[in-house]
Amino acid sequence: MNKIALITGATAGIGEAISMRLAQEGYNLIITGRRQERLDSLKAEIEKQHRTSVLTLAFDVRQYDEVKAALGNLPSEWAAIDVLVNNAGLAVGLNPIHQGVVDDWERMIDTNVKGLLYVTRTVSPGMVERKSGHIINIASIAGKEVYPSGNVYCATKHAVDALSKGMRMDLLPFGIRVTQVCPGAVETEFSIVRFKGDKGRADQVYQGFTPLDAENIADAVFYAVSQPPHVDVQDMLVMPTAQAAASIFHKE
Template sequence: MKKIALITGATSGLGKAIALTLAKEGYYVIITGRRKGKLEELEQEIEIKYESKVLSLCFDVRDYSQVEKAFATLPEDWKKIDVLVNNAGLAVGLDPIFSGEVDDWERMIDTNIKGLLYVTRTVSPIMVERKSGHIINIGSIAGKGVYPNGAVYCATKYAVDALSQGMRMDMLPYGIRVTQICPGAVETEFSLVRFKGDKKRADQVYVGFENLVAEDIANAVLFAVSQPKHVDIQDMLVMPTAQASGSLFHKE
């Protein structure tokens, strides 16, 4: 039987690349996100390119009732999820703590922490019952070191780091692997969202060095899930060669 992978935040960027990569490797994929049109486009792309089975779930990870409702509608043969990729996340704003917008903080906390918890709480009991599964949390270099004006976003990614460690302990008796993958600078919609649609400002983030692309992180996910069952890649930091920390780059 084919393995099933569920990827949150699959409408663009890392999530889309991860879904395509796993489908190419023969996984059946459940793709989730808030933009129904984007999910439908990805569903068609996967079916045409890889002739793999795909199921779309349109919901907001920040709303636990939506998460519960979406998973309650899963057909029985889609419920045995082997791999959960908690990818949905975002940064909003780049401001010092004394002038940050509270709405930005709440969006980051609700998506990056609560969303991850809500989906994990819904999916992991299936894995516990089967004593099998792999949870992959997409963290960030921002969860390894804080940078100026990013305190709240960094705090949410530090939370992902702590949650990944705690999950690993809780899942240990059930043979469930937990991996955290922490990207550095990846050119996706990330900066465009952070700067609230200001494309000029977003594009400047990636000037002067060769950044990561979404497929680099998708390949890291594939590497983690491809290991034999007795091997758990627990924590992976993936950076551009030109980046040494969250804020230190060598730019030409």
Template sequence: MKKIALITGATSGLGKAIALRLAKEGYDVIITGRRRERLEELEKEIEVKYESRVYSLCFDVRKYNEAEQAISSLPSDWKTIDILVNNAGLAVGLSSIHEGEVDDWERMIDTNIKGLLYMTRIVSPIMVEQKSGHIVNIGSIAGKAVYPNGAVYCATKYAVNALHQGMRMDLLPYNIRVTQICPGAVETEFSLVRFKGNQNRADKVYEGYENLNADDIAEAVYYAVSQPAHVNIQDMLVMPTAQATGNMFHKEEKK
């Protein structure tokens, strides 16, 4: 019987790549996100490319009632979720603490922390009842080392790191694996969202070195979930070769 994987934030970037990678490997996938059009496009792409089933749910992880209603609406043959990938997350703004915009802080806290908590609270009881499952939390290098002007984003990812460790302890008696994967610089919509649509500023983040791409992280997720049942990949930090810390890079100068 095929395993079912639920991926949040699947409309672009890491989430989309993870959904495609798992579908390619024969997992049935539940894709979620706020952009219905993109969910429909991804659903068609998976159906055309792979033999896996796909089911899409359009909702906002920041709203508990929406998330709960969406998961409750799943048909009975989709309810036995084996893998939850808590991927939905974002950075908004890059400013010092005394100049930060409170609305930006709210978006990051609501998505990166509360969204992850809500989805875990809704899905983990299914796994507890099954006495099996795997939760993959997408963290960040920002949850390992703080960098200037990113205090609030870093704080949300430090929270993910703490929640990940707590989940591992709380779910240990139920044969549930918990993995955290922390990427460094990955070229997705991440910087475009952070800089609120400023493409030039976003592009500069990835100039002068070879960054990670979404498929690199999808490969890491697949590696973790495909291990034998007795193996738990607890924490994985994945960085570009040209990056040492959250804000330290070796970049080639333009000639």
């Protein structure tokens, strides 16, 4: 029987790449996001390429009632989730703290911190009951360092770092592994979202060096989940060769 992986934020970028990689490795997938049409497209592509099953669930991780409704009453054949990938997250705006946009702050806190908590709170009790499971939190170099004008985004990813450590302690007696994967610069929709659709400004972020791509992070996730049960890859920092720290790059 195929293992089951749940991936949040699967409609683009890293979440989509993780979904494709785990399908390639024989996982049945629960893929979630807010855009049903993208979920349907990804499901069709996966099932065309791989002999695996896909369940799509469109909801907003920021809304606890939606999370509970979608994940709290899964069909029996989907209930025993082996791997949870908390991938849904975003950066919005790049302003110094005194010019911050409160709505941007709310979106980042609600998605990156509260959304991760809501999904984990709903899924992890089943793992505890089965004394088996693996939680993957997609964090960031921004959870290790702070950079100018990254204030609230960095704070949310520092929270993911702390939560990953806390989860590991709380779930230790139940044999549940917790892995944090921290990417550096990855060329996805990330910067387009941060700059609110300004593609020209987003493209400038990745000029002059070769950034990571989403598949690089998917490879890191699969490496962690493919280890034998007694091995927990707890924390992975994955950077482009041209990036030494959050805001230090070598650009041609």
